[in-house]
Amino acid sequence: MANECNMLPRGSGPHTVGCTDIMTTGGQEGTFMRVYYPCTTNGSKMYPPTSLMPRHEYTAGLVSFLRRSQWLFPHLINRWFGRMKASVYWNAHLNGKEAYPLLIFSHGLGGFRSLYSTVCIDMASQGFVVGAVEHRDESASATYSIDDDGQEKWISFRHLQQGEKEFPLRNKQVEIRAEECIRALHLFEDFQNGCPVENLLPVDFKFTSFQGCIDLKRVAIMGHSFGGATAILAAHKEADFRCAIVLDGWMVPLHEDLLPVVKKPLFFINSETFHWPVNVAAMLVLLSNQPANRMITLLGTGHLNQSDCPFAVSGYLGRLLGTRGPLDPKEAMRINNCASLAFLHKHLELVPGFEQWDELVEGKGEHVMKGSPVKPFVDGSSS
Template sequence: MGGAASLALPWAAGPHPVGCADVMVGRTRQGLFFRLFYPCQPREGAERPLWIPRYEYCGGLADFVNRSRRWCAPLLSFAFGACRVPVSWNGPFKPGSTRYPLIIFSHGLGAFRTVYSAVCAELASRGLVVAALEHRDHSASATYFCPAEAGEAAAAAEALREEWIPYRRVPPGQKEFHFRNKQDSIDLTKVAVMGHSFGGITAVLATVKEPRFRCAVALDAWMFPLDNALYPEVSKPVLFINTEKFQTPESVAKMKRLSSRNSQTKIITILGSVHQSQTDFTFLTGKFVNRIFSTRGSLDPYKCLDINSRAALAFLQRHLNLNEEFDQWDHLLEGIGDSVAAEAPLCRSSL
């Protein structure tokens, strides 16, 4: 696809309209910040939120790809600044006949809470609530919190003052494994967890730290930060959905080690995809920006989104006991279908 049609996020295909809202819990760095995607009631003329909420994220993305903020941040703002997410901003929540499952989504290095809006909205349109976290451990390209002020006189200033947390590279002289292994601690308590890249391995580790997570979906997980000592502790089923152009033999070996210990853990690969194919960038970049971010493989982005979301839904139905028809996509979990394969073709790549 090309032209304007390729520079917009897709509308979610499920039966529920999708709403979203930003939630900040706690007035310290240790608090939570996330975008919530949920089934909502239809609303005429609903506002659609900006995909990049603040210009500061453009500067953070420039830092992450090691480009000069002077030219890269304005370029990113020009390319993405007007893009809106096709959901209802703060739309009225749609009560369900049963309670909605909750999925916690953990972003990859250098991302932030809106970068996976397409897959999060797709899951919400199928009757799930998705909380897309924005981490405050310097793994996001940028994020912020609004610290509490002392005294009533500062009440008005509280809503205005923000403290920003930039992306942090591995300091010189420190080994990357030990630096990354300490980041991204999650202490959330609902149902299932999902993530991409660094967030993918975070999702796997979250099943160890929080027993109430019943399974994990890891999109092109960067397995490097997984300490060998933690393998015996990962007992919950994991769905690894890999792209064709990212994984290394070492990373796949770690996945296979987990699958050998749990027959419900699955490994599949989406053919013709690259690491950024599982992010919104694949829908929003033309040829010029694609040279910076390498966001597109040969597979149509819409087809890639379908495989990601349908495989995830089939897996979640199986392990969360959902009363839906997502089992119609069970074949994807075995690597059966167009543009999908079992296990993982190998390609050495940098993060």
């Protein structure tokens, strides 16, 4: 067992959490995701490497995404991220005593399926099945597909070229990402209906065990940064997504014509330091679309507080490198997840209990404020 100081926070809910991976056929048109779920522990084993670095190729990809030295930074990445462990049971049996609501998760730019384990584990511990999609649109720092001959095809992060405008590339990617999230939802529909699904990965988990155990009437989507924009678009496109939670959303990829027409309930949970006027202005357009929409800011937090990064690079070094703000990362994550559960409780009609955090959704409480401290307009015009 890992030293506790190298462990990601345990889930706060009553359920023990299991974890497995799936990659379906179809190459990049298939689905690749990590699945977190309430489990039983009989005959299961802890799987320590399930946190930030699934394989060594992800280390090189993350270094390339950060545009850092391939000589020094792989050692630092492995020291910071590779040592972290997660309190989950790998390939554990699903606790099939009830039908669980479903949450699809979309990672941010340069992320991958395991970089938000803390959020996903906590949601699963509270009774959700969570599908953390690994996007293969060249926005992950590294990912791969497996062809018909069993050969791996690695997909590198796509940097902007010199002189290239950002919106056309990111808008194309967000469309792909939204479709990947919708395909993930449809895959869970197959699980629920008992349809056989081939997994190209060598994992010993029977996805047929999900049959009858997913509540497809209670489905939501959540994403961080680029994943926040992805969640908005996917919720707009797919009727079965009843609401979306946008963690520090990056609005650049979304076409301005989309903003006024998104009618699904949205919850923006922002960090204090990430946003700028144009980004907030786009959020306010979405916020005005219906009364159920909400926006709060977590005070004392930075952009990476909603990922696993502040637990891997902590203390003063974490603040220096921008993986966290001055607020304690565990407290920031607790507020983030409690507010999310309260919003999901309302819009998915969950069992009583999560409404105890309703005030957080309204921006009331310590370390939280309603709206954003960033003004969306300067001198009467956007900037």
